[in-house]
Amino acid sequence: MTDNDATTSTEDGIPRLTIQQVRKLCYSKRLNFLLGAGASQPAITTLGDGVKIESLINPIQQVSKNILHEKDAGLSPKERATHDAYRGFVDMIIAVLNMSNSRVIPRSANIFTTNYDLFVEDAMDRAMRDNYGIIFNDGANGYFKRYVNTYNYDRATALRGQFDNYNHETPTIRLIKPHGSINWHAEQEGSKHESIEVMNSDTMPNEPFVVLPDGLESGQTMQSRHFFEMLRLFNIELDKSQSILFVIGFSFQDRHIKDMLMRALQNPGLLVCVFAYTDETTSDDGGARKIIEDNLNAPSNTNLVVFSPKDVAEFLQSLDTTKPMKTSATTDKDTSSGADEKNDKSEAIKLDLRTVTKLLMPTGADNPSLFGNMKDSDK
Numbered sequence: 001m002t003d004n005d006a007t008t009s010t011e012d013g014i015p016r017l018t019i020q021q022v023r024k025l026c027y028s029k030r031l032n033f034l035l036g037a038g039a040s041q042p043a044i045t046t047l048g049d050g051v052k053i054e055s056l057i058n059p060i061q062q063v064s065k066n067i068l069h070e071k072d073a074g075l076s077p078k079e080r081a082t083h084d085a086y087r088g089f090v091d092m093i094i095a096v097l098n099m100s101n102s103r104v105i106p107r108s109a110n111i112f113t114t115n116y117d118l119f120v121e122d123a124m125d126r127a128m129r130d131n132y133g134i135i136f137n138d139g140a141n142g143y144f145k146r147y148v149n150t151y152n153y154d155r156a157t158a159l160r161g162q163f164d165n166y167n168h169e170t171p172t173i174r175l176i177k178p179h180g181s182i183n184w185h186a187e188q189e190g191s192k193h194e195s196i197e198v199m200n201s202d203t204m205p206n207e208p209f210v211v212l213p214d215g216l217e218s219g220q221t222m223q224s225r226h227f228f229e230m231l232r233l234f235n236i237e238l239d240k241s242q243s244i245l246f247v248i249g250f251s252f253q254d255r256h257i258k259d260m261l262m263r264a265l266q267n268p269g270l271l272v273c274v275f276a277y278t279d280e281t282t283s284d285d286g287g288a289r290k291i292i293e294d295n296l297n298a299p300s301n302t303n304l305v306v307f308s309p310k311d312v313a314e315f316l317q318s319l320d321t322t323k324p325m326k327t328s329a330t331t332d333k334d335t336s337s338g339a340d341e342k343n344d345k346s347e348a349i350k351l352d353l354r355t356v357t358k359l360l361m362p363t364g365a366d367n368p369s370l371f372g373n374m375k376d377s378d379k
Contacts, residue, residue: 016305017271017273017305018311018315019307019312019315019359020315020318022271022273022305023359023360023362025244025271026096026100026244026360027096027099027100027101028100028101028104028105028242029105029242029243029244029271030105030106030108030237030240030242030243030244031093031096031097031100031108031109031110031244031246032109032110032112032237032238032244032246033093033109033110033111033112033245033246033248034112034113034245034246034247034248034250034257035111035112035113035114035115035120035248035249035250035353036113036114036115036247036248036249036250036251037114037115037249037250038248038249038250038251038277038352039113039115039248039249039250039352039353040082040115040119040249040353041082041249041352042078042081042082043063043076043078043079043081043082043083043117043119044056044059044060044082044115044117056212056213057116057182057208057210060116060117060182061182061204061208063117063118064117064118064182064183064204065204066079067083067118067119067121067122068118068183068200081354082119082353083119083122084354085352085353085354085357086119086120086122086123086353087122087123087126087127088354088357088361089123089353089356089357090120090123090124090173091127091361092357092360092361092362093109093173094127094131094134094171094173095361095362095363096109096360096362097109097134097171097173098133098171099362102169104242105242106156106169106172107169107170107171108156108171108172108173108174109172109173109174110173110174110176110237111173111174111175111176112176112177112178112234113175113176113177113179114177114178114179114211114250114254114257115177115179116177116179116180116182116208116210117182118181118182120175121138121175124136124173124175133159133170134170134171134172134173135157135170135171135172135173136172136173136175137152137153137155137172137173137174137175138174138175138198139153139174139175139176139230140152145197146197146198146200147195147196147197147198148184148196148197148198148226150226150229150230150233153174153176153233156169156172157169157170157172158170176230176233176234177230178211178227178230178231178234178257179210179211179227180208180209180211180227181198181208181209181210182204182208182210183198183199183200183204183205183208184196184197184198184199184205184208184209184210185197185199185205185207185209186209194225194226196209196226209226211227213254231256231257231260234257234260235260235264238260238261238264238267238270239264239270240267240269240270241267241269242269243267243269243270243271244271244272244273245261245270245271245272245273246273246275246356246360247272247273247274247275248275248351248352249277249352249353250274251288251291251292251295252292252295252296253295258295258296261296262296262297265301265303265304267303268303270303271303271304271305272301272303272304272305273305273307274292274296274304274305274306274307275307275308275351275356276288276289276292276306276307276308276309276351277351277352278308278309278350278351279308279310289306289308292306293306307351309349309350309351312349312351312355312359313349315359
């Protein structure tokens with residue numbers, strides 16, 4: 001085991017995995033991602049930014065219309081940054097799946113997101129144009145009209161060749177949206193049957209089928225069969241052996257999802273890696289490491305690790321071979337200078353979707369120069 005692979009310890013002395021070790025585990029574990037509101041920043045603001053619930057829908061609808069109509073020129077700089085971050089994110093998942101060991105685990109990944117926007121759908125649509133060897137499953141089925149049904153997530157696709165001379169599992173990315181989507185429209189047929197149509201045309205539903213972040217999400221998700229089944233799927237996937245869940249832009253303020261994750265952590269075959277946006281708590285940020293660790297009771301869960309900008313700074317420093325090795329002759333001044341430099345690096349790094357993508361990209365994180373200067377303005 002190299003120095004970069006060495007396991008570190010928490011302040012309580014509990015061993016914890018390093019970023020380098022987690023990257024290697026991607027190829028031998030069942031891949032799952034949980035994306036929260038922070039993943040779609042800065043294009044989509046969150047309630048933590050002082051936004052009222054009723055004003056969330058309109059901007060998401062407008063951005064989504066631009067995406068559906070491929071009006072890239074209509075995207076603002078912030079929307080463009082998020083748009084490009086999601087495309088890189090999907091490319092990273094495809095790269096990992098192509099390198100994964102299909103004899104050990106299925107070549108598939110699940111993206112669970114509480115966001116309503118269509119950034120993932122757009123990124124997958126573009127990826128499938130360029131890569132015929134990938135399947136995107138959003139749980140919908142149909143031709144002229146497409147309807148969501150969780151049974152569709154059970155489908156698998158394989159390439160057999162023109163003469164059925166081989167059977168090759170096609171890498172698949174499944175998108176599960178347990179809080180709904182901006183382009184979902186509920187069609188009520190009778191008192192019990194509820195159909196959810198996916199509308200990818202010029203017409204966006206005036207009242208999209210979504211769960212509003214009003215503090216009553218738990219009750220709303222249990223009232224709809226579709227939302228309930230998608231949350232049940234989240235439970236099922238985390239209960240499987242050899243599973244890993246990467247959490248990005250999520251601070252676990254949603255009590256029902258937090259409770260599900262806490263229960264899933266009882267599975268010894270599950271590893272949960274949460275990426276905290278910042279190290280320090282600020283007035284407008286819910287993604288600080290301390291908030292997440294408190295919400296999840298992190299110290300008591302050995303299969304849960306929370307990474308913050310300081311961890312990334314240490315990881316990048318370990319890859320920087322241009323710096324001399326520390327010796328016994330290192331002075332206090334040298335040590336202090338190194339600590340100051342590491343703190344400066346961690347303050348410049350924010351663990352947004354773009355940064356986490358670079359960390360997990362098979363050919364990315366081993367080259368610290370690819371990260372550039374990670375300041376807030378780069379988001």
